Amino acid sequence: MYDIELNNGVKMPVLGLGIYKMTDEGEMKDAVQHALAAGYRSFDTAQMYGNEGMLGNVLEKTDISRENLFLTSKVDTGNMGYEKTRASFTRSLEDLKTDYLDLFLVHWPGQKKQRLLDTWSAMEELYFQGKIRAIGVCNCQIRHLEWILENSRVTPAVNQVERNPLMNDEELFLWCREKGIQMEAWRPLLKGNVDLPEISELAGKYGKTPAQILLRWEIQSGYIVIPKSVHQERIFENADIFDFELDEADMSQLSSMNTGKHSSHDPESYDF
Numbered sequence: 001m002y003d004i005e006l007n008n009g010v011k012m013p014v015l016g017l018g019i020y021k022m023t024d025e026g027e028m029k030d031a032v033q034h035a036l037a038a039g040y041r042s043f044d045t046a047q048m049y050g051n052e053g054m055l056g057n058v059l060e061k062t063d064i065s066r067e068n069l070f071l072t073s074k075v076d077t078g079n080m081g082y083e084k085t086r087a088s089f090t091r092s093l094e095d096l097k098t099d100y101l102d103l104f105l106v107h108w109p110g111q112k113k114q115r116l117l118d119t120w121s122a123m124e125e126l127y128f129q130g131k132i133r134a135i136g137v138c139n140c141q142i143r144h145l146e147w148i149l150e151n152s153r154v155t156p157a158v159n160q161v162e163r164n165p166l167m168n169d170e171e172l173f174l175w176c177r178e179k180g181i182q183m184e185a186w187r188p189l190l191k192g193n194v195d196l197p198e199i200s201e202l203a204g205k206y207g208k209t210p211a212q213i214l215l216r217w218e219i220q221s222g223y224i225v226i227p228k229s230v231h232q233e234r235i236f237e238n239a240d241i242f243d244f245e246l247d248e249a250d251m252s253q254l255s256s257m258n259t260g261k262h263s264s265h266d267p268e269s270y271d272f
């Protein structure tokens, strides 16, 4: 496990636990405890997931101190705009039982430039007040990022996007890298559908599991990764990706599987 330094110097673990769909507090408690035992320190939730309160309860009862955790949440689409972003951020802090976030992200950019800029301006203010260590976005295309870069003071630290061998936007990755925006991969395990023939073949070649091949490809490509699991053995399996390396040909083979199709909304057109 290692950290990646974001564009403002904040260090973020390269691996975190995805928290989407965890809605049972007992299940989440076990998952978080297994994750901490496996070395995870970063947890990725969102206002949209409806589980910030649960995560706050669970983390409050662990013996890991707050400064050793890295907490990410995201402003929901319905909470965008200057005032609503600020108010919803306060609720997120209360629910998560903390007085700061490590990373706060815009969940979806949508197609309304001014709404995104108003949201970003509230996030910048919270950042300058020291209530968030780094601010960023999700699901942004180059066009959305240009809106922000041309009109704001703070360059997003992170762009969290759907990324796996079937959805892999290399142009966006290269553009973000040039601007100093760290990419982070959501749905890296294809929502559990990891047993594609090409991936199983590589798993056999490297003596690893399909999930480990997928996650290794992410981090070796320069992405931060946040696989979700509630199962102890998978949580450990997903963290056991630091003792091998995919060769260049296999990296390229995985990259060549791109279909360009998003599994949920297409950020190019999605609005709300």
Ligand SMILES: NC(=O)C1=CN([C@@H]2O[C@H](COP(=O)(O)OP(=O)(O)OC[C@H]3O[C@@H](n4cnc5c(N)ncnc54)[C@H](OP(=O)(O)O)[C@@H]3O)[C@@H](O)[C@H]2O)C=CC1
Residues within 6 Å of the ligand: 017, 018, 019, 020, 021, 044, 045, 107, 138, 139, 160, 161, 185, 186, 187, 188, 189, 190, 191, 192, 193, 194, 211, 212, 226, 227, 228, 229, 230, 231, 234, 235, 237, 238
């Ligand atoms: N910004 C955004 O718009 C989005 C952000 N996200 C974030 O990214 C995280 C990850 O994405 P997510 O959509 O959850 O999908 P993932 O690609 O992480 O897949 C999660 C699924 O894979 C299963 N799984 C976990 N480990 C393994 C394994 N080793 N082998 C086989 N199956 C496995 C899990 O099952 P089980 O739990 O039963 O083990 C679960 O069903 C989310 O939890 C969320 O935090 C996700 C979507 C959008």
Ligand SMILES: O=C1CO[C@H](CO)[C@@H](O)[C@@H]1O
Residues within 6 Å of the ligand: 020, 046, 048, 107, 264, 265
């Ligand atoms: O965070 C999220 C969880 O997954 C959803 C899709 O299944 C996304 O739309 C959403 O952004």
